[in-house]
Amino acid sequence: MSQPVTIIMIEDDEGHARLIERNIRRSGVNNDILPFTNGTAAVGYLFGSDGSGRYHKGRALLILLDLNLPDMTGIDILRRVKENKYLKCAPVVVLTTTDDSQEIKRCYELGCNVYITKPVNYESFANAIRQLGLFFSVIQVPPAAP
Amino acid sequence: MRRRAIGHLLLLAAGLVVLTVISAGSVYLVNRAREDARSVLHTVEVENQISMVQLQLRRAESAQRGYLSTTRLDFQSDFEEAASKLTPALQRLSQLISDNPVQKRLVDEMIPLSNQRIEEFRRIIELARTQRIDDAAQIVREGIGRDAMKHIDDLASQMRAEEDRLFVERTTSADRSQTLAASMTAVGSGLVVVLAAISIFLVRRSARARDDAAALLRDSNLNLEATVDERTADLREANDEIQRFAYIVSHDLRSPLVNIMGFTSELEELRADIFKRIAMLSHAAASAAPAPVVAGETEPVLEGEDKQLSQDFAEALGFIKSSIAKMDRLISAILNLTREGRREFEPVPIDTRELIEGIVATMAHQAAEAQARIQIEPLPHIVSDRLAMEQIFSNLIDNALKYLRPGVPGDISIRGRTKLRFAIFEVADNGRGIDPKDHQRIFELFRRAGAQDKPGQGIGLAHVRALVRRLGGTMSVSSELHCGSTFTITLPINWTLNKRNRGS
Numbered sequence: 001m002s003q004p005v006t007i008i009m010i011e012d013d014e015g016h017a018r019l020i021e022r023n024i025r026r027s028g029v030n031n032d033i034l035p036f037t038n039g040t041a042a043v044g045y046l047f048g049s050d051g052s053g054r055y056h057k058g059r060a061l062l063i064l065l066d067l068n069l070p071d072m073t074g075i076d077i078l079r080r081v082k083e084n085k086y087l088k089c090a091p092v093v094v095l096t097t098t099d100d101s102q103e104i105k106r107c108y109e110l111g112c113n114v115y116i117t118k119p120v121n122y123e124s125f126a127n128a129i130r131q132l133g134l135f136f137s138v139i140q141v142p143p144a145a146p
Numbered sequence: 147m148r149r150r151a152i153g154h155l156l157l158l159a160a161g162l163v164v165l166t167v168i169s170a171g172s173v174y175l176v177n178r179a180r181e182d183a184r185s186v187l188h189t190v191e192v193e194n195q196i197s198m199v200q201l202q203l204r205r206a207e208s209a210q211r212g213y214l215s216t217t218r219l220d221f222q223s224d225f226e227e228a229a230s231k232l233t234p235a236l237q238r239l240s241q242l243i244s245d246n247p248v249q250k251r252l253v254d255e256m257i258p259l260s261n262q263r264i265e266e267f268r269r270i271i272e273l274a275r276t277q278r279i280d281d282a283a284q285i286v287r288e289g290i291g292r293d294a295m296k297h298i299d300d301l302a303s304q305m306r307a308e309e310d311r312l313f314v315e316r317t318t319s320a321d322r323s324q325t326l327a328a329s330m331t332a333v334g335s336g337l338v339v340v341l342a343a344i345s346i347f348l349v350r351r352s353a354r355a356r357d358d359a360a361a362l363l364r365d366s367n368l369n370l371e372a373t374v375d376e377r378t379a380d381l382r383e384a385n386d387e388i389q390r391f392a393y394i395v396s397h398d399l400r401s402p403l404v405n406i407m408g409f410t411s412e413l414e415e416l417r418a419d420i421f422k423r424i425a426m427l428s429h430a431a432a433s434a435a436p437a438p439v440v441a442g443e444t445e446p447v448l449e450g451e452d453k454q455l456s457q458d459f460a461e462a463l464g465f466i467k468s469s470i471a472k473m474d475r476l477i478s479a480i481l482n483l484t485r486e487g488r489r490e491f492e493p494v495p496i497d498t499r500e501l502i503e504g505i506v507a508t509m510a511h512q513a514a515e516a517q518a519r520i521q522i523e524p525l526p527h528i529v530s531d532r533l534a535m536e537q538i539f540s541n542l543i544d545n546a547l548k549y550l551r552p553g554v555p556g557d558i559s560i561r562g563r564t565k566l567r568f569a570i571f572e573v574a575d576n577g578r579g580i581d582p583k584d585h586q587r588i589f590e591l592f593r594r595a596g597a598q599d600k601p602g603q604g605i606g607l608a609h610v611r612a613l614v615r616r617l618g619g620t621m622s623v624s625s626e627l628h629c630g631s632t633f634t635i636t637l638p639i640n641w642t643l644n645k646r647n648r649g650s
Contacts, residue, residue: 015405022412068401097400100485118404122411 007033009064010042010077011095016118020064020095027130031062039072043080046087053086061090067098067107075106082111093132154348161341168334175327182320188242189313192249195239196302196309202232203260203298207291210267214274214282222271229264236260248308256301259294266291389484396480403477407470414463421448421456428452476592479605483591486609491531491616493641498525498571501532502560505540512547518556525562526569530641534613539573541606542633546575548600551628568619569639574632580625588623617641 007024011017017035024033036042046063048055063081067074074094081087091113098104099117107115116128209225212218236257243249266285273282285291425448448456499522506513506520513520520543543558550556554576561572580588584595591608614621618638625631 013401013405015409016401019405019408019412068397097397097404099481118400122407126411 005031005060005062007031007062007064008042008046009033009035010039010069010074011035011064011066012037012069013066016066016095023126023130024132026126027132039069039074039077043072043077046077046081047084053084056090057086061087063090063092065092065094065112067094067096067103075110078107078110078112150348150352154345157341157345157348161338161345164334164337164341168331168338171330171334172327175323175330178323179320179327182316182323185316186313186320189309189316192239192242192309193306195235195242196305198235199232199239199256199260200299200302202228202235203263203295206232206264206267207295210271211286213271214279214286217274217279222275225267225271229268232260232264243305246308246312249305252301252305252308256298259298259301263291263294263298266294389487392480392484393488396477396484399477400474403470403474407467407474410463410466410470417456417459417463421452421459424448424452475603479592479603483605483609483612486537487612487616489533491534491643493529493643494532495527495529496532496535497527498535498562498569501535502539502543505536505543509540509543509547512544513556516547516550516556518547518550518558521557521559523559523561525560525571526564526639528569528637528639528641530617530637534617538610538613538635539571541610542573542635545606546573546577546631548602549596549631550575550577564639567639568636571635571637572632573635574630576630579627579629580623580631581627582625585623585625589621 007029009017009020011020014037017037021033021035034045036045046056047053065074065077069077074096078092078094081090081092088111092111093114093116094107094112095116095118097118104115114132116132119128205228206225209221209228213221213225236253240250240253240257243253270282270285273279273285428449502522502525506522509520539560543560546558547556557576559572559574561574563570578596580595587593588595589607589611590604592604593608594602594604611621614635614637618641619636621633621635623631623633
């Protein structure tokens with residue numbers, strides 16, 4: 001059994017963060033969740049003080065990313081994660097209110113693994129999060145980059 | 147401007163009048179001068195003729211004398227010649243002065259006298275020829291003829307004096323006309339020069355005014371263009387701003403809505419837990435006996451006030467949730483509209499009939515359900531944005547199907563024609579119609595008319611009208627309640643992206 005996946009949640013709206021966390025827990029996922037409420041703190045954690053991201057070498061991460069952050073756009077974080085050799089294998093789930101097809105396309109082009117629109121219809125939202133829980137339990141975290 | 151034009155006209159008229167007067171005066175005066183000259187000539191001729199008459203008389207006399215002294219035949223023939231010339235000379239003279247009664251009287255007096263003289267000469271010559279020289283000399287000596295001759299000379303000098311008087315008179319008159327003509331020409335020329343000067347001044351002044359006006363017009367045209375460009379840019383910016391604003395607002399409104407909905411659902415779950423516990427506690431308190439174990443998912447059994455509380459709670463949550471759902475639909479609609487507004491249109495040639503047949507094919511199921519027949523007449527081809535055209539017609543046909551009268555088979559027709567550079571399309575149905583007071587309202591966002599028995603947000607027609615406007619067209623509706631509706635769309639046949647449409 002490989003080391004447990006750490007979930008990194010980058011979400012500026014604390015309400016959304018709480019709802020996401022609750023639903024993840026409800027679906028029976030007990031992995032650690034590290035919440036960040038702004039882009040800068042998240043980037044600081046992900047890439048470390050030297051900006052290389054070496055710290056996460058060999059660790060299993062899953063990133064939940066909101067696109068509308070107060071200090072930077074989630075798209076930038078997504079691009080940097082996917083360009084980093086230590087982080088690019090970490091699955092990224094984009095969770096946002098935008099359902100603009102252009103933006104969705106852009107995220108997938110940049111390497112986002114799943115794109116979930118935050119629905120106002122709570123049932124489908126909760127459902128999506130639970131599906132995500134299922135998703136967590138089946139992902140095979142690939143062997144870390146050498 | 148008008149006054150100035152009238153001034154110019156008056157000036158021209160004055161010039162014309164002056165010139166006409168000068169011309170007429172000149173012609174008149176020249177004629178007068180010619181008349182005067184002829185009179186002068188006439189006077190000279192009359193004097194000449196008087197001398198002629200006297201000359202012939204003298205010639206006759208001297209010939210008679212010569213003959214008397216020599217009796218040579220030459221003198222007799224000389225006399226005959228002079229006598230024969232005298233009569234025509236007299237006739238000519240009386241002709242010339244026929245217009246003057248004074249001269250006429252004198253001539254009339256002169257003619258018998260000269261004739262008498264000639265007769266006398268002839269008698270003397272006759273006497274001489276018949277060798278009666280003495281008798282002849284006697285007659286001559288008597289001097290009867292001399293008095294007559296003297297009388298003739300008097301008459302002649304009287305006539306001359308009369309002619310001289312006339313001559314002086316006519317010369318003066320000729321001089322006067324000439325002076326008049328000269329002064330008239332001088333004054334006229336002066337007037338013409340003055341008028342010309344005024345005209346030149348006025349023409350130059352109006353030319354200057356025209357130049358000034360042209361310059362002013364050019365300037366204001368330039369200004370106007372600049373102003374229009376500026377305003378257009380401002381408008382475009384404002385429009386972009388509104389689009390961005392609507393997008394951001396609708397987007398950011400959604401975020402808290404997710405929370406409200408999420409935590410409302412959480413509250414719902416909490417409510418279930420709370421009332422379950424209340425039910426258990428109240429049971430425990432009431433019976434002091436262990437309450438029947440309530441199976442996890444079933445509604446807790448509540449009584450009295452507790453039940454009322456639970457129902458109120460559920461009702462409040464229900465209102466909150468339905469409101470959230472409605473708000474979400476509105477926000478989504480605004481988002482979609484702004485997204486539409488930001489899409490770049492692309493003009494392509496469209497076979498409108500084919501496009502509408504495609505739309506109708508996708509609605510065949512709805513049409514069959516509504517028992518409606520959709521009839522497409524030949525339609526003009528146009529150049530426009532394909533997607534926008536599809537959205538316009540699918541919205542209109544969808545509405546036509548949606549608002550048919552229940553129990554009446556639908557009859558929907560799509561017609562088209564062209565007028566000048568516009569294509570006019572009509573989507574007509576026999577549905578339930580729209581009250582005329584709602585004709586304006588139905589095009590407004592989130593507004594609907596008639597019985598609210600069909601699902602919808604009140605967006606379709608607002609969207610259609612926005613699209614039609616962006617395509618440079620207009621749309622209108624004509625309808626009566628229960629009598630069907632006809633939506634008319636007028637679009638340019640050849641729509642192009644221009645300044646106005648670009649960047650909006």
